[in-house]
Amino acid sequence: MARLSARKFPQPSLTLEIIASHGLSEEEYQKILKVLGREPNYTELGVFSVMWSEHCSYKSSKGLLKLLPTEGPGVLQGPGENAGIVDIGSGLVAVFKMESHNHPSFIEPYQGAATGVGGILRDIFTMGARPVASLNSLRFGSLGHPRTPYLLSGVVAGIGGYGNCVGVPTVGGELFFDECYNANILVNAFTLGIAKKKHIFKGQAKGVGNSLIYVGAKTGRDGIHGATMASEAFSQEAEGRRPTVQVGDPFTEKLLLEACLEIMEKDCLVGIQDMGAAGLTSSAAEMAGRGGTGVELDLSRVPLREHGMGPYEILLSESQERMLLVAKKGSENEVKRIFKRWDLDAVVVGRVTGDRLFRALFHGAEVACIPITALTTEAPVYARPAERPQSQDEVQKLDLSIIGEPKELSETLKLLLDSPNVASKEWVYRQYDHFVRSNTVVAPGSDAAVIRIKGAEKGLALTVDGNSRYCYLDPYIGGILAVAEAARNLACVGAHPIGLSDCLNFGSPERPDVMWQFSQVLQGMRDGCVALGVPVVSGNVSFYNETDGVPIYPTPTVAMVGLLPKVGRYVTPWFKSAGDLVVLLGITREELGGSEYLKVVHGLVRGTPPWIDLKLEQAVQRCCLKAIERGMIRSAHDVSEGGLAVALAECCVSGPERGLGARIELREMMRGDALLFGESQSRIIVSIRERDLSRLTELAAREGVPVQVIGEVGGSRLVVQPLLQLPVEELKSIWSSSLERRLK
Amino acid sequence: MRWGVIVFPGSCDEQDVYDCLKHALRQRVEFLWHKDDLDAKFDCLVLPGGFSYGDYLRAGAMARFSPIMQGVMDFARKGGFVLGICNGFQILCEAGLLPGALMRNACLQFVCRHVFLRVEETDSPFTCAGKKGQVLRLPVKHGEGCYYADAVTLERLRKNRQILLRYVDGKGRISSSANPNGSLDHIAGVCNEGRNVFGLMPHPEDAGEKLLGSEDGLKIFSSLIAARDKRKQKAWLG
Numbered sequence: 002m003a004r005l006s007a008r009k010f011p012q013p014s015l016t017l018e019i020i021a022s023h024g025l026s027e028e029e030y031q032k033i034l035k036v037l038g039r040e041p042n043y044t045e046l047g048v049f050s051v052m053w054s055e056h057c058s059y060k061s062s063k064g065l066l067k068l069l070p071t072e073g074p075g076v077l078q079g080p081g082e083n084a085g086i087v088d089i090g091s092g093l094v095a096v097f098k099m100e101s102h103n104h105p106s107f108i109e110p111y112q113g114a115a116t117g118v119g120g121i122l123r124d125i126f127t128m129g130a131r132p133v134a135s136l137n138s139l140r141f142g143s144l145g146h147p148r149t150p151y152l153l154s155g156v157v158a159g160i161g162g163y164g165n166c167v168g169v170p171t172v173g174g175e176l177f178f179d180e181c182y183n184a185n186i187l188v189n190a191f192t193l194g195i196a197k198k199k200h201i202f203k204g205q206a207k208g209v210g211n212s213l214i215y216v217g218a219k220t221g222r223d224g225i226h227g228a229t230m231a232s233e234a235f236s237q238e239a240e241g242r243r244p245t246v247q248v249g250d251p252f253t254e255k256l257l258l259e260a261c262l263e264i265m266e267k268d269c270l271v272g273i274q275d276m277g278a279a280g281l282t283s284s285a286a287e288m289a290g291r292g293g294t295g296v297e298l299d300l301s302r303v304p305l306r307e308h309g310m311g312p313y314e315i316l317l318s319e320s321q322e323r324m325l326l327v328a329k330k331g332s333e334n335e336v337k338r339i340f341k342r343w344d345l346d347a348v349v350v351g352r353v354t355g356d357r358l359f360r361a362l363f364h365g366a367e368v369a370c371i372p373i374t375a376l377t378t379e380a381p382v383y384a385r386p387a388e389r390p391q392s393q394d395e396v397q398k399l400d401l402s403i404i405g406e407p408k409e410l411s412e413t414l415k416l417l418l419d420s421p422n423v424a425s426k427e428w429v430y431r432q433y434d435h436f437v438r439s440n441t442v443v444a445p446g447s448d449a450a451v452i453r454i455k456g457a458e459k460g461l462a463l464t465v466d467g468n469s470r471y472c473y474l475d476p477y478i479g480g481i482l483a484v485a486e487a488a489r490n491l492a493c494v495g496a497h498p499i500g501l502s503d504c505l506n507f508g509s510p511e512r513p514d515v516m517w518q519f520s521q522v523l524q525g526m527r528d529g530c531v532a533l534g535v536p537v538v539s540g541n542v543s544f545y546n547e548t549d550g551v552p553i554y555p556t557p558t559v560a561m562v563g564l565l566p567k568v569g570r571y572v573t574p575w576f577k578s579a580g581d582l583v584v585l586l587g588i589t590r591e592e593l594g595g596s597e598y599l600k601v602v603h604g605l606v607r608g609t610p611p612w613i614d615l616k617l618e619q620a621v622q623r624c625c626l627k628a629i630e631r632g633m634i635r636s637a638h639d640v641s642e643g644g645l646a647v648a649l650a651e652c653c654v655s656g657p658e659r660g661l662g663a664r665i666e667l668r669e670m671m672r673g674d675a676l677l678f679g680e681s682q683s684r685i686i687v688s689i690r691e692r693d694l695s696r697l698t699e700l701a702a703r704e705g706v707p708v709q710v711i712g713e714v715g716g717s718r719l720v721v722q723p724l725l726q727l728p729v730e731e732l733k734s735i736w737s738s739s740l741e742r743r744l745k
Numbered sequence: 746m747r748w749g750v751i752v753f754p755g756s757c758d759e760q761d762v763y764d765c766l767k768h769a770l771r772q773r774v775e776f777l778w779h780k781d782d783l784d785a786k787f788d789c790l791v792l793p794g795g796f797s798y799g800d801y802l803r804a805g806a807m808a809r810f811s812p813i814m815q816g817v818m819d820f821a822r823k824g825g826f827v828l829g830i831c832n833g834f835q836i837l838c839e840a841g842l843l844p845g846a847l848m849r850n851a852c853l854q855f856v857c858r859h860v861f862l863r864v865e866e867t868d869s870p871f872t873c874a875g876k877k878g879q880v881l882r883l884p885v886k887h888g889e890g891c892y893y894a895d896a897v898t899l900e901r902l903r904k905n906r907q908i909l910l911r912y913v914d915g916k917g918r919i920s921s922s923a924n925p926n927g928s929l930d931h932i933a934g935v936c937n938e939g940r941n942v943f944g945l946m947p948h949p950e951d952a953g954e955k956l957l958g959s960e961d962g963l964k965i966f967s968s969l970i971a972a973r974d975k976r977k978q979k980a981w982l983g
Contacts, residue, residue, distance in 0.1 A: 161855050165886070166796040168757025252755050252799025342780075344754065432855045434886040436951040437794075439761040444958075453956060455764065569956060657859070 010311035010363070012043040019043070023050035029381055036375040044313045044361070044368045048376065051226070051279035051317055052286060055544050058380040061510035062542040065520050068527045073536035075499055083124040083204050083274060085538025086196075087500045089564055091457045094198050096130035099138075099191035099465070099502040099560045101543035105246040106188040110155025115163035115249035117190045119321050122167060123275035126258050127324065129202040129265050130194025133438055134452050135164055137174040137190050138465045138504070138558040139429075142183030144421050144743050149178070152186055154744065159249075160190070161432040166251035167258065171433035172441055172450035175465055175558075178421050179606075181473075184548035189504040191465060191560040195454065202265060204274035206288035206296060206327045206353045211271055213285065213296060213351040214333065216340050217257045217323040221306035223247045224280070224319025234509050234545045253322040253345070260343040261324060267339075269332035276323040282316045282376075284325040285351070286359050290377030292327075295358040298351035300368070312361060312368040327353060387516035396474060399594050399608030406674045410646075411725040413602060415735055417643045417678065418650055420601050424739030425655070443571055446655060448493040448639050453568045460568025462496030464561055468642070469554035470595045471610035476518040476555050478610045480525020485618050485682060486641060487561035488533045492622040493637040493685060495572050495629040496563025498533065503540040503559050508552020510544045518555040526557060532615035533622070535561065572629050574638035575656030576663060576688050579715035581635055583652075583663055584697065587621050587684035588707045589645060591671040597642040598678035611682045617706070618683040624704040625685050631700075633693040640684040646677035646721060648686050653719050654733040662729045665712035666722040673724050688714055746973050748774045749787040751817070751833075753808045757795030758830065758950060765953035770966055779808070783816025788973050789826040790817060792833025794886075794948060804847060804889045805835030814840060826870055826969055827942040831887055834934070834944030843937055843944045844902065845894035850887070851927025857886040859958070860925050860947060862933050863913040866906045869936055870972030871943040874964055880917045881910075881961035883947035890926040890946040892935070902935060910934035910945055 013019065020030050023046055033041055033049050041049060051057060059066065071079035077094060078086035084098035102117025118135065125132045137160055142149045164171050169192065206213070224247035264270060272292065274284040281298070289296045300315045310318075328336050333349055340347035354360070359376060361369040372379075407413045417423050430445035442460060443451035449464035466487040472479025488498045505522065508515040530537060546553045565571060576583075593599050594608020628634050638655075640648040645667075654660045669676055689697055694710065701708035720726040748766050750759050759776060766772040777783065777790075797808035808814070814836075821827045821842055829837040837843040850856055859882055864875040875881070894902065902908055910933040914923040924931050926946070934945030949962030 158854070165855060165888075166755070166757075166799060168795060250799070252796065252801065255755055255757075255796070255799075431858050434855075434857050436857065436884045436886055436948065436957075437757050437761065439764060439951045439953070439957060442956055442958075 015040065015043065015046060020046065023047065024054060025050055029053060032381060036372060036379065044316060045371055047313050047317050048282050048369055048371060051282060052376040053380050057279050057283055059542055060381045061383050061385050061544060063382050064384055065523050068523045069537040070527060070530050071537050073500065076536050076538055079538050080540060083127050085500060085502060086128065086201060087538060088198060089499065092198050093454065094196050094201065095193055095461060095562055096125050096128050096196055097191065097193040097502055097562055098124050098539040099189055099504050099558065100124065100541045101504045101506060102188045102190060103186065103506060103543050103546055106156055107186050109246040110152045111159040112246055112248050114156040114159030114188050116247045116321055117188050118160055118163040119249050119251065119254050120277050121190045121192045122169060122254065123277065123324065125192045125194035126261055127202065127204065127273050127275045128196065129200050130196035131262060132169045132192045132194040133440060134463060135169050135171045135190065135192045136463055136465045136560055137171065137188065138467065139174065139176045140182045140187035140556060141178050143180045144178050146183050150744055156188055157429050157432050163249050163251045165434040167255045168437050170435045170437045170441055172435050172452060173445045173463055173465065176426050176429055179554065181554045185546040185553050187506050187546065187556060189558050191502060193463060193562060200265065202270060202273050204288050205272040205292040206294050207271050207292040209294065209353055209355040211330055211353045212328045212333050212349045213298065213353065214326040214328050214336055214347055215303060215323065215350040216326060216347045217345055218250060218253045218320060219304040219306040219346065220315055220318045221320045222310065222314055222318060225314060225317045234547045247319050247321050250322055256343045256345055257322055257324065260340050260345055264336055264339050267335060269328055269335055270326055271329055272327040274325055276325060278319065280317060280319050281325065286373060286376040288325065288327065289359065289373045295354035295356045295360065295373055296351055297354050297360045298362065300361055300363045302348055302350045304346045304348055312363040316361060385510050385516045386513045387520050388513035389517050390514040396607055397609050401593060404603055406672055407602060410673055410677055411727050413678065414646050414650060414725055414727065417597060417601055417647050418732060418736040419739045420597060421740055421743060422597055423643045423647055425737045426740065427737065428740040428744060442568060443494060443573060447573050448490040449496065451494055451565065451568065451571045458567055460565040460571065462491050462494045462563040462565060464490040465558055466490060467556060467558040469556040470606055472522055472556065473554040473606065474595045474608060474610050476521035477525040478613065479555065480522035480557060481529040481613055482610060482682060483557050483559045484526050484529030484533060484535065485613060486639065487559045488535060489622055489639045489685065491561055491563035492625045493572065493574065493639050495570050495626065496565045497626065498535045498561050498563045500536050500538040501559050501561040503537060503557055505542045506546050506553065506556040507544050508547040515552055522555050522557050533619060570629060572634050572637045574652060575636055576652050576661040576714045577635040579661060580691065581688040581714040582691055582694060582710050583665060583712040583714060584687050584689060585684060585709050585711050586624055586687060586701065586706050588681065589669055589676060589679065589684065590681045591675045592679050592681055593675050596644065596678060596680045598644065598674060611680050613682045620704045620706045621683045621685060624701050624706040625687065628697055628700055633689050633697050634687050635690065636688045638686045640686060641680065644678040644680050649721065650719055650732050650736065652686055653729045654736050660729045660733050661714055662716040662718045663712050663714050664716065664720045667711060677721065677724060746772055746788045746970050747786060748772055748789050748791060749777045750774060750791045750793055751777045751779060751813060753779045753797035753811060755795050755797040755799055756793050758793040758948065761950040762791050762793045765950040766966060769953040769963060777813060779811040779813050781813060783813050783820060785820065789828060789969050790820060792829040792836050794831030794833060797832055797836065804832060805839040808836045809840040818842065821942050824939065824941050828871065829944035830948055830950065831946055834946060835889065837942060837944045842942050843935060844898050845892055845935065847889050848891040848893050849889050850891050855888040856925045858884065858925065860885050861913050861915050861923060862910045862947060863917050865911055866909050869909055869940045869943065871936065871965055871968050872909050874968040874971050878917060880913060880915065881964060882959045883949060883952045883962055885925050885947045887946055890928065892928040892932040894929060899930060905938055907936050907938065908932055909936055909943065
């Protein structure tokens with residue numbers, strides 16, 4: 002074959018169309034001219050377009066993200082690296098992050114979701130941590146929409162297909178359906194890894210003259226401009242974007258994972274970073290940015306999957322399962338030896354320089370030369386206009402007096418348990434391996450998952466939450482509630498929160514109403530985090546989740562990690578033995594705004610979300626945790642979507658056995674539907690042995706938590722005097738078969 | 746007792762097997778690399794679960810050509826104990842060390858859940874510590890676990906009592922809802938005619954501790970330990 006030369010890839014001269022097709026505004030192009038002091042060439046334009054895309058640069062969100070508290074006693078690494086790091090004692094750290102893969106998953110559900118998992122796994126092991134648990138948070142359109150079953154099946158199969166094959170258990174998640182996601186689904190993937198505190202790796206290029214080593218899969222033409230695609234709203238032609246979605250190869254990822262962890266055991270690496278969005282370009286530029294250095298890449302050395310790829314394509318390819326290493330001088334051969342053992346490519350493709358430039362060569366010719374800072378810290382930042390839309394007043398109006406109360410509340414409970422938002426998600430999680438690595442103590446289906454840490458007495462709890470209806474009705478309160486519910490779920494299994502990672506999924510930031518939602522949600526999350534003492538250590542922002550001008554509900558998803566000092570002390574939500582007392586921590590108020598009941602029964606998404614007093618929230622969580630630590634609690638379950646009645650039903654049916662009934666008596670004077678299905682916050686249903694009642698009451702009094710015995714576990718029916726009674730068997734059958742029935 | 750756990754590219758459960766043997770049962774365990782030759786000092790070889798070579802072709806179809814497999818065949822021929830779990834079971838079938846094949850689950854989806862298994866035979870090194878009819882609770886997690894054999898083979902399996910485990914419900918009864926993958930005759934695990942090679946789809950290594958929800962998996966490993974002791978005793982008695 003004739004040797005390729007740079008001349009074979011002439012750089013087209015730039016026209017206004019070419020510039021616009023790169024998603025750069027006129028203003029941004031002027032800025033490029035200024036920082037370069039000349040016109041960029043075609044390759045450089047491509048580099049700028051991906052690095053300045055919303056996805057990579059956070060240009061619309063950067064300013065507001067500063068609102069979030071990112072520091073805490075255990076935080077070793079906050080946002081800005083590949084993932085956040087929290088000290089968990091015993092010389093170990095938890096490394097975790099959540100990331101969105103929304104746009105690709107809508108275009109091609111299986112590969113979109115699969116590569117979302119692949120990307121987040123690499124973000125974790127690039128820091129020297131072995132991934133030990135994954136979660137995912139999924140939002141789909143109405144299950145009645147013709148495309149939803151296809152999208153859901155594809156996404157779930159993709160997550161399982163990738164995660165199972167790499168051998169990382171998926172231990173939990175959430176799934177929510179609403180029409181607002183009909184044309185913009187959300188796929189947020191979270192992974193947590195464990196590393197030794199003394200053995201953390203970062204994405205930095207230091208040491209002039211050190212080699213840049215490309216490892217992993219070969220580079221192809223897939224995913225070019227994926228980052229740019231993810232920074233745009235959809236129109237009707239989303240299907241035509243399929244070529245921008247990458248194709249996952251979990252087997253190569255598994256080899257890459259093992260090879261990277263093996264090389265990290267040796268004294269070879271200075272820095273390492275995954276080639277994710279914007280591929281080789283962003284990994285090289287970001288590492289140089291953090292290291293205060295420059296990089297010189299020889300693109301002709303990059304291993305290619307197909308012939309005839311030019312510098313533009315090589316720099317912008319988002320082919321998966323690739324990493325860029327900065328190796329200590331002289332250790333190149335050791336790196337190559339280990340990767341060869343795992344049958345993977347490892348090629349020196351460049352070096353660290355001291356000139357703070359991003360330089361790319363192709364067969365001897367320079368094809369790009371850009372100051373690193375222009376691609377990183379000096380990328381555009383926008384303070385976008387934000388304005389509360391007038392329609393907000395309208396959606397918050399809710400006159401309960403014109404909303405009829407159902408006659409048969411038993412029937413209403415059945416309807417709610419059958420709602421895909423409430424029903425068992427077993428159809429989803431049974432497609433995920435949640436046992437591999439033999440650490441899973443509490444499997445999916447509880448308030449939070451629990452894994453043990455091998456070699457230590459402790460465990461970690463993980464949950465992901467976020468109610469977007471609340472955020473739509475009041476983004477500030479919605480932001481608080483997302484954080485509060487996640488922390489409450491951890492409290493229910495017996496874990497103290499140590500940090501969170503978030504995905505902030507919104508419409509276009511160019512709309513003032515969306516920016517208003519964004520800033521309100523962030524302020525709410527901040528207040529929630531500060532009150533509950535939870536730092537934000539990592540996360541991502543996904544804008545442009547809108548189609549034909551209609552944005553999704555503002556959807557922050559909060560993945561929170563908690564620590565159980567003694568993993569054996571975990572608690573699950575289902576009732577354990579007949580004769581135990583059922584106790585409610587917290588109080589029920591007459592509120593129905595934003596409830597699942599209002600949506601399912603009355604077809605309304607209106608009103609204001611439930612009220613929250615963060616002091617009470619904190620007290621309820623502390624009380625639950627202390628009671629668990631003192632061994633009083635036999636089961637604990639958070640009251641959320643569907644209210645008290647649904648939560649009680651779940652206590653009856655969510656266990657592995659046939660289920661236990663309960664006789665409950667509620668004395669509050671309020672309308673029956675609000676009492677049963679209202680979603681008042683800061684409530685936890687616990688069951689205890691009768692002899693522990695006085696201890697629990699005393700503890701609650703000390704913590705300032707309202708507490709009432711509402712009934713007793715036992716029998717084969719759930720009876721809520723005087724409002725409803727149903728056989729547990731019937732509840733279980735409705736609740737457990739809902740999703741499967743709809744997806745047949 | 747000395748155990749070797751073979752690591753193929755794409756194996757996922759080797760660490761689980763290692764930890765279970767080492768920590769729950771205090772055994773001597775080593776990892777064996779698929780590219781290496783096998784030396785013969787082991788009492789039992791374990792082919793762990795996972796996705797060898799990504800299972801891109803057909804589960805186990807590539808791994809059976811790994812260099813170490815020649816050693817495994819020789820070891821098995823000489824009567825050494827070989828245990829294949831999940832992907833390991835698939836590899837043993839592909840290698841011809843066990844009869845039959847594992848096909849795509851009848852539901853066409855990956856299935857991860859706890860199942861109940863009935864111990865059908867106890868005169869094997871893999872089940873001798875159990876009682877006939879005993880019910881064990883173990884997790885399954887696979888996409889291709891539907892056991893199949895032609896009618897002649899199935900008849901021979903029955904006649905030789907090579908079917909060691911069947912899927913049942915919690916009370917030990919056969920039912921289609923208790924069978925997670927549509928497996929023929931509810932077969933969860935079979936051994937070879939020599940009764941020294943055994944493959945099963947469920948994962949005993951993930952059921953080795955109360956904390957993880959079940960200790961029933963230890964039955965399989967402790968059976969092997971008992972069988973090996975018995976063998977040694979026999980050898981010593983001459």
